[in-house]
Amino acid sequence: GNSVTQMEGPVTLSEEAFLTINCTYTATGYPSLFWYVQYPGEGLQLLLKATKADDKGSNKGFEATYRKETTSFHLEKGSVQVSDSAVYFCALGSGNTPLVFGKGTRLSVIA
Amino acid sequence: GAVVSQHPSRVICKSGTSVKIECRSLDFQATTMFWYRQFPKQSLMLMATSNEGSKATYEQGVEKDKFLINHASLTLSTLTVTSAHPEDSSFYICSAQASGRPSDTQYFGPGTRLTVL
Numbered sequence: 001g002n003s004v005t006q007m008e009g010p011v012t013l014s015e016e017a018f019l020t021i022n023c024t025y026t027a028t029g030y031p032s033l034f035w036y037v038q039y040p041g042e043g044l045q046l047l048l049k050a051t052k053a054d055d056k057g058s059n060k061g062f063e064a065t066y067r068k069e070t071t072s073f074h075l076e077k078g079s080v081q082v083s084d085s086a087v088y089f090c091a092l093g094s095g096n097t098p099l100v101f102g103k104g105t106r107l108s109v110i111a
Numbered sequence: 112g113a114v115v116s117q118h119p120s121r122v123i124c125k126s127g128t129s130v131k132i133e134c135r136s137l138d139f140q141a142t143t144m145f146w147y148r149q150f151p152k153q154s155l156m157l158m159a160t161s162n163e164g165s166k167a168t169y170e171q172g173v174e175k176d177k178f179l180i181n182h183a184s185l186t187l188s189t190l191t192v193t194s195a196h197p198e199d200s201s202f203y204i205c206s207a208q209a210s211g212r213p214s215d216t217q218y219f220g221p222g223t224r225l226t227v228l
Contacts, residue, residue, distance in 0.1 A: 036219075043117075043204050043221040044155075089154065098145055099206075099217060103154040 002027045006090045006102035013080055013109050021075040021105045023064075023090035031094040033057075033066050033073040038087045038104070047075075047088070080109045113139050115207050117220035124195055125228055132190045132223045134205035140185040141207035145217065146178075149202040161188045185210065195227045 007022040025033065032051045036044040048057030053068035062077045073090060090102040114137040124130050134144055142163050147155040159169045159180050167180035177199075179191040188207075192199050202224050206217040 041222075041224075044206075044219040046219075093217075098157050098160060101155050104152075106152070 002031065002092055002094055002097070002100045004090050004092050004100055004102040006088075006105055008103070008105065009087075010106040010108055013107070015082055015109055015111050016079045017109075019075070019077040019080045019084075019107065021088055021090075021107070023073045023075065023102060025071050025073065025090075025092050027071075027092055027094055029094055031092045033064070034091040034093065034099070035062070035064055035073070035075050036089040036091060036101075038089065040086070044089065080107070082109045082111055085109045113137075113207075113209060113218040115205065115218045115220040117203075117205055117223050119223060120221065121224045121226075123226045123228065126196050127194055129191055129193045130195055130225060132192075132203055132205075132225075134188045134190070134207065134220050136186045136207040136209075136218070139207075139218075140210045141188075142185060142210045143208040144182060144188040145206045145208070146180060146188075146190050147204045147206070149204060149222075151202075155204060158190075192225065195225070197227045200225055200227045 003026045005024050034049045035047040037047045048059045050057040050066035056065045064073050064075045087104045087106045089104045092100045116135045118133045144161045146158045149155050158173045159167045161167045161180045161182040163182045169175045182188040204222045206219045
């Protein structure tokens with residue numbers, strides 16, 4: 001079945017540091033890939049998505065590229081801010097099946 | 112953009128009571144809604160898939176008699192936790208899939224935190 005594996009946190013960075021959160025997936029067919037962000041006490045918000053190989057999703061300075069050859073969708077940001085502190089979830093969607101989520105990576109950015 | 116609301120956002124109840132959580136799609140129709148449960152510092156666990164006008168499909172290990180799901184209209188699904196116990200305390204999140212769109216187009220509600228005393 002489909003699955004998503006993302007790096008375990010927590011990740012603690014200083015403000016303006018470079019961020020990478022790794023995500024790899026296993027899927028049949030051609031899934032869409034997502035990154036969701038969850039701020040404390042809130043639901044999930046879609047951060048970015050990519051629907052086919054080599055697509056790059058980007059939003060709010062974050063970006064991720066759908067790499068079919070390495071089955072990866074790593075999240076990156078060049079310069080993090082304190083306000084980026086949250087939990088980030090990588091997810092996979094295929095056909096009409098429910099989204100499959102990774103376990104989440106907690107990011108803490110300190111000033 | 113598409114908005115999904117949940118009500119209430121927080122609820123505290125006594126053990127043995129039932130709690131109803133509403134999930135509404137505010138500006139689109141949703142033939143399918145999903146209910147998730149999230150334990151502290153953990154990922155989302157899919158509980159059930161709710162289709163308008165039909166019975167919900169529950170994931171393995173989820174008690175359908177305890178977590179009653181009703182999807183009575185294209186904009187509303189409800190989750191009722193019956194005879195709640197402290198172990199049911201959790202963060203419950205719904206999402207709605209816009210009609211006519213693939214399942215990867217889901218919009219999430221803000222979540223409901225249930226605390227059972």
